[in-house]
Amino acid sequence: MILTVAMNPAIDKTLFVEELKLGATNRAVDVSRNIGGKGINVAKNARALGAEVAVVGFIGEKSKHVFEDYLSSLGIKYDFVIIPNVNVRENIKLIETSTGQLTEINERGPDVDHQLFEVLKQKISQYSKQADVTVLSGSLPRGLSASAYKEIITEIRENTRVILDASGEALKQGIEASPFMIKPNLQEFSQLLGRDLKEIDEIVAAAKKLIEEYGISVICVSMGARGSVTITPEAAYYAEPLYIEDVKTPVGAGDALVAGFAYGFEKGLDIADAIKIATATASASLMLEDTGPIDLEVFRTLLPRIKITEVR
Numbered sequence: 489m490i491l492t493v494a495m496n497p498a499i500d501k502t503l504f505v506e507e508l509k510l511g512a513t514n515r516a517v518d519v520s521r522n523i524g525g526k527g528i529n530v531a532k533n534a535r536a537l538g539a540e541v542a543v544v545g546f547i548g549e550k551s552k553h554v555f556e557d558y559l560s561s562l563g564i565k566y567d568f569v570i571i572p573n574v575n576v577r578e579n580i581k582l583i584e585t586s587t588g589q590l591t592e593i594n595e596r597g598p599d600v601d602h603q604l605f606e607v608l609k610q611k612i613s614q615y616s617k618q619a620d621v622t623v624l625s626g627s628l629p630r631g632l633s634a635s636a637y638k639e640i641i642t643e644i645r646e647n648t649r650v651i652l653d654a655s656g657e658a659l660k661q662g663i664e665a666s667p668f669m670i671k672p673n674l675q676e677f678s679q680l681l682g683r684d685l686k687e688i689d690e691i692v693a694a695a696k697k698l699i700e701e702y703g704i705s706v707i708c709v710s711m712g713a714r715g716s717v718t719i720t721p722e723a724a725y726y727a728e729p730l731y732i733e734d735v736k737t738p739v740g741a742g743d744a745l746v747a748g749f750a751y752g753f754e755k756g757l758d759i760a761d762a763i764k765i766a767t768a769t770a771s772a773s774l775m776l777e778d779t780g781p782i783d784l785e786v787f788r789t790l791l792p793r794i795k796i797t798e799v800r
């Protein structure tokens with residue numbers, strides 16, 4: 489079973505504009521509203537790949553039914569801690585149709601007090617005992633300390649393999665608890681190391697050091713349209729991106745990548761196969777027009793096209 493933790497679910501409002509001009513009136517040529525947030529996105533795509541999936545997390549009381557109905561319709565179990573009288577946050581995604589460039593404005597989300605965090609921690613502990621893989625991803629809601637992921641990982645790492653997809657201070661502290669895997673994008677990885685990384689060999693060298701220092705088993709650094717690099721204590725692999733002609737949205741590609749890794753680890757696949765599944769899942773997610781999970785038929789046609797090469 490795969491457990492995902494939805495710390496800060498969201499409704500993603502995507503506005504498509506031809507050319508984005510700051511400080512001017514922009515007109516949307518299209519708009520969509522999707523159920524999202526990292527834990528939810530990982531869950532939907534891991535489920536689409538065929539895994540048994542459960543979600544625990546926080547949910548604003550006023551948005552509860554929308555999220556619960558959605559997860560039920562996908563055959564995903566859930567157990568939320570309810571934050572009274574609020575909606576989930578709404579995150580704005582601006583996509584320039586002329587360039588495909590994405591600009592995001594993510595709200596911080598509702599306030600969570602320490603008592604509610606304790607309730608969630610108990611649920612995570614309980615469910616993680618049946619989970620082969622547990623995914624902790626996304627920003628922390630207001631009120632929680634940056635050590636929240638570190639505390640959770642420390643408590644559950646004996647039960648389950650933890651994938652951490654976080655940024656900033658939450659990532660920095662989270663790695664101190666030795667998660668099984670981390671999946672920063674290049675910007676988040678550079679921020680973690682405090683310097684700009686560009687070339688694959690620089691990324692591999694930096695990741696190897698972190699692996700040694702913190703006892704992490706897998707680091708995947710995703711680089712958007714440049715693909716990804718995955719580093720383990722034994723080897724490093726570059727996964728080429730697929731050329732997708734008609735990218736609908738890059739939002740959620742990172743979550744889909746994580747879903748593919750979680751599925752691969754749950755099935756006991758070797759790292760090379762897990763990378764291929766993850767990359768095909770991420771590529772299939774670029775073609776999504778709405779809230780739904782990836783199309784399994786599309787995934788199956790993309791999978792044989794994924795190329796990975798060993799790098800040093």
Ligand SMILES: Nc1ncnc2c1ncn2[C@@H]1O[C@H](COP(=O)(O)OP(=O)(O)O)[C@@H](O)[C@H]1O
Binds near residue numbers: 741
């Ligand atoms: N424009 C693109 N073309 C092809 N593949 C892409 C593109 N954008 C993302 N991907 C795939 O999705 C993966 C995750 O995307 P990325 O943008 O790095 O994640 P995040 O959303 O976490 O920043 C990439 O490693 C790549 O495989």
Ligand SMILES: O=P(O)(O)OC[C@H]1O[C@](O)(COP(=O)(O)O)[C@@H](O)[C@@H]1O
Binds near residue numbers: 500627739744
């Ligand atoms: O919790 P954060 O870091 O604000 O991110 C939340 C946002 O990330 C997403 O999960 C998409 O993430 P990725 O594009 O990195 O896969 C959106 O659905 C959501 O709006």
